[in-house]
Amino acid sequence: MDPFSIFLLVVSLVVLAQSLFALYMTCYSWEHPDRLAASNGPRELADSELSFSIIVPARNEQAVIYETVRRIWAADYPLRRPVESDADLFERKRHLIEVVVVCHADDHETIAEASRAAQEIGSDRVRVVTFAGGPINKPHGLNVGLAATSNEVVAVFDAEDDVHPDLLAVIATVMDREGVGIVQSGVQLMNFRSHWFALQNCLEYYFWFKSRLHFHADQGMIPLGGNTVFIKRTLLEKVGGWDEDCLTEDADVGIRLSVLGEPIRVVYDADRVTREETPSSTDSLIRQRTRWHQGFLQIIRKGDWLRLPTRRQRLLALITLSYPFAQLPLYALWPLAVIGASYLHVPIVVAMITYLPLYALGLQALVTFVGGLMFVHEYNERMPVRTFLLLVVTFLPYQWLLAFSSARAVYREFEEREDWEKTDHLGAHRPVLEADA
Numbered sequence: 001m002d003p004f005s006i007f008l009l010v011v012s013l014v015v016l017a018q019s020l021f022a023l024y025m026t027c028y029s030w031e032h033p034d035r036l037a038a039s040n041g042p043r044e045l046a047d048s049e050l051s052f053s054i055i056v057p058a059r060n061e062q063a064v065i066y067e068t069v070r071r072i073w074a075a076d077y078p079l080r081r082p083v084e085s086d087a088d089l090f091e092r093k094r095h096l097i098e099v100v101v102v103c104h105a106d107d108h109e110t111i112a113e114a115s116r117a118a119q120e121i122g123s124d125r126v127r128v129v130t131f132a133g134g135p136i137n138k139p140h141g142l143n144v145g146l147a148a149t150s151n152e153v154v155a156v157f158d159a160e161d162d163v164h165p166d167l168l169a170v171i172a173t174v175m176d177r178e179g180v181g182i183v184q185s186g187v188q189l190m191n192f193r194s195h196w197f198a199l200q201n202c203l204e205y206y207f208w209f210k211s212r213l214h215f216h217a218d219q220g221m222i223p224l225g226g227n228t229v230f231i232k233r234t235l236l237e238k239v240g241g242w243d244e245d246c247l248t249e250d251a252d253v254g255i256r257l258s259v260l261g262e263p264i265r266v267v268y269d270a271d272r273v274t275r276e277e278t279p280s281s282t283d284s285l286i287r288q289r290t291r292w293h294q295g296f297l298q299i300i301r302k303g304d305w306l307r308l309p310t311r312r313q314r315l316l317a318l319i320t321l322s323y324p325f326a327q328l329p330l331y332a333l334w335p336l337a338v339i340g341a342s343y344l345h346v347p348i349v350v351a352m353i354t355y356l357p358l359y360a361l362g363l364q365a366l367v368t369f370v371g372g373l374m375f376v377h378e379y380n381e382r383m384p385v386r387t388f389l390l391l392v393v394t395f396l397p398y399q400w401l402l403a404f405s406s407a408r409a410v411y412r413e414f415e416e417r418e419d420w421e422k423t424d425h426l427g428a429h430r431p432v433l434e435a436d437a
Helices: 003-026 033-039 065-073 086-096 108-121 138-147 167-178 198-219 233-239 249-259 282-302 311-343 348-354 356-378 385-393 395-414 430-436
Strands: 052-057 097-104 126-131 153-156 182-185 187-189 229-232 265-267 274-276
Touching: 003 198, 003 311, 003 348, 003 356, 033 198, 052 065, 052 138, 065 097, 065 108, 086 097, 097 108, 097 138, 108 126, 126 138, 138 249, 153 167, 153 233, 167 182, 167 229, 167 265, 182 198, 187 198, 198 265, 198 311, 198 356, 198 385, 198 395, 229 233, 229 249, 233 249, 249 282, 249 311, 282 311, 282 395, 311 395, 348 356, 356 385, 385 395
Parallel strands: 052 097, 052 153, 097 126, 182 265, 187 274
Antiparallel strands: 153 229, 182 229
16 A cells, blocks of 8 residues: 555544544433433522632623623522521521622723622622732632632632523532532523524534533543633642633643542533623634633643543543644645545545545534534524524534634744733623523
8 A cells, every 4th residue: 555545544534533533522411311311400409508709700891790790699599498588598698609700900991890780789798809910811810719719619600601590509409419529510602693603603512511521521531611610619729729821721620620530510401501602703713712722732731631540531631632733634634635535546445434534524514403403492592594504504614713723723832922812702692681581
């Protein structure tokens, strides 16, 4: 077999393996009914005395932070006890919830909006904490918030999050009943009609939180999401908080917690997910994904994943963290391999194998299309024919966009550029909520 045929064979088999493994994780929760049921939160909520410190790092978030703070404090937690007065319930709430918005001292508009929300709420348990100096990024803000709070469970929300009123009671029930110290609850982008890529982006979150994270949790190696994560303070202190030099502090702390062998529970309940918005433009999406992919490179370089207990966990960590960077050469080389197999003389077996990734790609597209129908059904939305056609047409361009973001991340890492490319938030998901009401 000549070198070119060997090249075609290797590229095709690697792309095929990558695609099939991604498909398996995407469909993991649907493989068995008990897995799908386990992804949901408890139906019956229990009274609990768990206390929550809710940290909301915010930077230039004046458009959304006021409403977010109000919604977090409006949580139905603790649950009202029989024959309990409003005053008694409010006093218990003061002891069980504290909300801290963390801003850099120069972010006057965000500070003003967060302070306005705190003043209207009228509780000293809702406050704004500021810091000066650098780095000006999310993990620094989280560590400032961690030092400024004291409750048992540390929760992280983003500045644009719409938090369901039952969520804290759900998390407390899971932690009490199952004895876990870490819970990752579902996050879902909602404004799927806003941009050409919006539905693809929403489905990415849908499959990630409803299925793929459950696979990671079952394997004991999980890169946590950036918000709606709940961690016992003792565990956070054990791993030293968040890494302020890492662009994906959430995935990083998840892997370091996995090294401890701590079980992590994932809950995705469509009725109670935290709702968010997609990036506001293609450029914003590219910058966001570049930051995430570069953060994955940083985690690989740090090497904490090498301390995971088992070889299987370490391999899964390496595959997960390197996956975005495998996309770029594979998406570039595989079409060339197909062209080469079609127009050049190669053995028949090699030519047949070269086309196998095409079928896997078709299966990925099919799963995405079915997922789109499931998503709109689960959230009581409608998908007009033109929206479904857009989902079909944008499948490949969206994958190429992610591959380009990976290339940009490699370039930034090579140039040692580690500035935080922040995603703008406009509250585009909130009119959807109002329309549903």
